[in-house]
Amino acid sequence: MPLPDAEPGQKSNLYAQLRSSQVESVDQTAFDQVKNPIFINSEWEDEARRLKLWGELTGKTSSSGVIQGTGQIKVQNFSAGTTGWATVWRPDDGQVWVVQSAMASPTSGNVALSMSYYSTESNTRCLLDAGTGTVTSDTLIDMVNGPTYVSHDLYLQTYIGTNVGGVTLSLVVSRVR
Numbered sequence: 001m002p003l004p005d006a007e008p009g010q011k012s013n014l015y016a017q018l019r020s021s022q023v024e025s026v027d028q029t030a031f032d033q034v035k036n037p038i039f040i041n042s043e044w045e046d047e048a049r050r051l052k053l054w055g056e057l058t059g060k061t062s063s064s065g066v067i068q069g070t071g072q073i074k075v076q077n078f079s080a081g082t083t084g085w086a087t088v089w090r091p092d093d094g095q096v097w098v099v100q101s102a103m104a105s106p107t108s109g110n111v112a113l114s115m116s117y118y119s120t121e122s123n124t125r126c127l128l129d130a131g132t133g134t135v136t137s138d139t140l141i142d143m144v145n146g147p148t149y150v151s152h153d154l155y156l157q158t159y160i161g162t163n164v165g166g167v168t169l170s171l172v173v174s175r176v177r
Contacts, residue, residue, distance in 0.1 A: 003053070006046040013038075014050050023058050031060040063177060066098065070175035078158075080109065080166045088115065088156040088169050099148040099156065101172040109165025110134040117148075118157040125157065132162070149176070 009015045014034045018026060035051060038044050055061030074089045091097050104113060114130035128148065150156055150173075158169060 003046060003049050006049065009046075009050065012047055012050055014047065014054060018054075023054075026054075026058045026060065028060055031055060031058060066174040066176055072173060074171040074173055076169045076171075077107075078160060078163060078167050078169070080107070080163060082163050082166075083160045085157055085159050087118075088158050089150070089171055089173070090155040091150060091152055093152040096149055096151045096176050097173045098176050099150055099171050099173050102148075102156070103170045104131065104133070104158075105168050105170070106133050106164075107166035107168060110162060111160065111164065111167045112162040113158050113160045113167065116157050116159065117150075117154055120153045128156075 017034045018030065021030070031054075038047060038051070052061065056063065076086075076088050078086060088102075102115060104111070104115075110133065112130075112132040115128045116125040117128065118125050148156075156171070160167065
């Protein structure tokens with residue numbers, strides 16, 4: 001079935017070069033070659049849609065990723081004496097965010113804490129990292145090693161075991177599709 005409202009694909013560079021290829025056999029180099037030349041105008045719209053469709057199917061392109069302009073730093077302060085489980089940050093329902101970095105800094109005194117995923121579906125936690133620090137530490141510990149995806153149903157919690165002078169948790173986050 002052709003693309004809706006599209007001209008037949010007889011002049012398609014994509015179909016001309018990859019007609020005999022199976023989806024799983026298309027490599028990135030072959031896919032990149034069929035994109036040249038593509039121009040940004042109405043005559044090339046059908047070819048752009050074909051490239052988008054077949055690029056997604058072959059895994060050579062994606063619509064997912066960080067939504068530009070959504071990056072921010074979320075800060076959560078816990079006062080001295082706060083201990084036990086606490087939510088660090090929970091996105092709104094229907095949203096997915098990537099946590100690129102998480103930092104814990106004691107305000108004064110010392111602190112011992114851990115960072116975990118919390119799942120509302122299974123009511124369970126999965127430990128990401130744990131650490132201790134004192135007021136002389138500018139940064140307690142990078143609490144997330146690599147990108148960590150969070151949503152309303154799977155979000156970050158901390159367990160604060162010791163909190164003499166308070167602690168600040170900072171998350172670098174961006175919304176994803």
